[in-house]
Amino acid sequence: MGGIRKIAARGGLYTVVTIFAFFGAFPFYWMVIATFKTDHDLFSPLNNPFLFNEPATLDHLKLLLFETHFLTYLWNTFLVGAAVVVITLAMAVPAAYSLARWAGSWGEALGIGIFLTYLVPPTILFIPLSRFASQMGLQESLWSLILIYPTFTIPFCTWLLMGFFKTVPKDIEEQAMVDGLSRLGAMVRVVLPLSISGLLTIVVFAFTLTMHEFIYALTFISVSVKKTVSIGVPTELVRGDVFQWGPLMAGALIASIPVAVVYTFFLDRFIAGFTMGAIK
């Protein structure tokens, strides 16, 4: 009796998880299929779309890599991401430390205030920002993205880092000061090395969040060679108004999977910061 019930429960569990995993991953599976199917196979409505009815091909990949700006998009994305990471670290680390350590009750309130600015949606900001960008001559420039992306990375990363810094015992810093460091020195030489996992988290998030960004990139960049992957792929791999499905799917796949893998490792920390410490 008990045994059967146990097996049934186990079976139920696997069924539920499989359904959800399938649901989550299906579009990506579909990208894989499309990436390696010949156009003829892809565009025959009678063919079973789940199978390779004709031998697999690398044509789409070749087209994507050598005949489109895909690699340029990747490079642009990397440039923007790296620059945003640097700016975010430079601003969020001192701010978070200051809020976590030195600010009393107003620190907490200010921290929450900064976090809330993360929730001000791009859809409100992009109209004024687009005007600023054009007035500063930054239209069609990656610099506009580099300048604007920290609007979502700084609030979020500051908040997240604040939590990390708070976990470093105050004693250790004070000890470092007694041991011969200045207040600033204690932060740089003791607190930062102890928060290395937090800093790494920030780097990963700042980078992945910029890779995910869509609205600003769409608004500010329309020249093909300046695009990032998240807009380049959906807007450029179209011939006339016909989608080049094979290369399009290949591009989406190549750009998403690495980000997804890295992101997954840091997901729990992301959520902890996200829920404002409501969840430990």
Add this chain to the structure above:
Amino acid sequence: MAQVEVRGISKHFGEVRAVDHVDIATAEGEFLVLLGPSGCGKTTLLRMIAGIETPTSGDILIGGQVVNNLPPRARKIAMVFQSYALYPHMTVFRNIAFPLKAQGFPREEIPTKVEWAASTFGIEKLLHRKPRELSGGERQRVALARAVVREPSVFLLDEPLSNLDAKLRTSARDELQQFQRRIGTTTIYVTHDQVEAMGLGDRIVVMKGGKVRQIGTPQEVYNEPSDTFVAGFLGSPPMNLLEREDYIAGFRPEKFLPVSVYDTGEPLVKLWLVVHRVEHLGADRLLYGIMRDTFPNEKVIVNIPSTVDLKIKTGEAQEFAVKEKDIKFFDRSTGLRIEPRRFWGTR
């Protein structure tokens, strides 16, 4: 080596006066203990001396120099925190070397110094370990080694033994004192444990509510408490305090013994005590009772050493006595010590 002096020092956190106008001066090479219940301001005082906390008012002098405006690193002090505050990402070696490096000590001399400090506390074998791989006692030694390595002129210790288990604490206390005697560095030691304070201190500063209640040698603060707080805080069980209409009389439980124990001609004060309960603690017996006739509302504790082999019956009045000179008198309203007077209530 240096003297430490604080003059009229105060620290207010908002409305709270954590330290309230305190004056203390150590002697050269002295082991000074700051003793008091939690929240009495002793740690805050220590932190101000270290430079981690800024005083609201008053001066701090180390070696005769006012250091109020100097950061901690410029005060030639070493501090051991209650948590030991070892750098978790560094090995024991790098922990001990840290103060040397931070001060720009010549690089090639560092290993010798570290080894010297480590050998002082017998932790040479642990140098390559990380703090999380150490036991509580080992961590404490590492913290001490890190404190002595650059030969500071003052040691500040904040309850360094409170994280050790009881057995280890006794031996660590002994080592600590021997070590301090050997190097003769002025040491200020914060604790809430009166046994530690009595055992370690050349002098004890008893604090309460941010104020100093008494400064004196362990014998002085124990035998001649300056007020009822000190009388009650030191000693376990604490001094018996009996309230009269115009004064409070106090005597130590171990000074109040059955009359038959006394054989001298010294003047005694005799009192009848009804014992309710007896606790056998091995070396001592504790008797809990009331003085039915004289002070019916006051509970009294008697501490009889096991060497006194006397039968004590519960529920019956028995005659106990205390030497007249062992009775201390305090003002009823202020709690402060007053001149000896005739103990009212003798029959």
Add this chain to the structure above:
Amino acid sequence: MATAEERPVQAGIRDRAELLAKLMIVPAIAYIVAMIGFPFLMAIFYSVSDATTGDPTLRIIGFQNYAAILSDPVFRLALKNTFFFAFVSQALVIVFSRILAASLMQEFRGKWLARFLVMLPWTAPIALGTIGWLWILDSIFSPIDWILRNAGLLGTPGALLGPETNMYWLGRSGLAMASVIFVHVWRLLPLATVIQLAGLSSIPRDLLESAEIDGAAGWRRAVEITIPLTLPIIGIAFLFGLIFTFTDMAVVYVLTRGGPVHSTQVLSTWTFFKGIQGGDLAQGAAISLFLFPVLAGVATLMLRLARRTEVV
């Protein structure tokens, strides 16, 4: 011998905590004020002006823009759609994420893979994931249609879903709306699941064990213990989901561009089409600001919930 004695040390800026505290936070605050605060005020300003992309001069024209957008049927449709999409998708997300989280609480083989796959819609860039759906929902080559055709539900005279060979998922207004909601659910399910997972694992074990000893298991345990205890966290997941769907533009933009005939238009896409592509900054700003009071309300509610969970 100690070098420290030779080097006079004075307290400098790097020792002055209060000054450092201010200096270190100023850049971030300045940036936020300049790049979020100021543009936000400008958005408000534009919304009561006659700003356009072409014309650099501005005139204050009061609430005309708001009046104009309110009388625009597309705006009213977009407003309705925004709320409809957000609430329907988040209601579904909460139910599904609850089921999924309860499953992922248990140990089983291949859990890391399941977790990775389940999280993909959130961890992969949204625009790219949505493209996958664009191809799945294609008007001719949709694999869903292929299955329906082969099951005899579509494409033959008298079939349940009609005689046409395709469903035209994104071409018919009802189906397009369903598709948009579906993709929103797909996208936000992982986030809600992780939040719920964290909520479930924060319930003290002994509480669950004592409930089990008291004879509560399965549904009963869920209804009487875990759901009430995690209610604030479920609330947080729901509100975050709302904010994300309210403000997201990628899903609708990539799938339908608001079509067919504005049937999937939402405020974010309408802002974009009107304000950026149409060049009418003033009306665009007015449209985008319309939702702000709602967002602020949701955020406040979320903070309250977060506070409450901290106390527990």
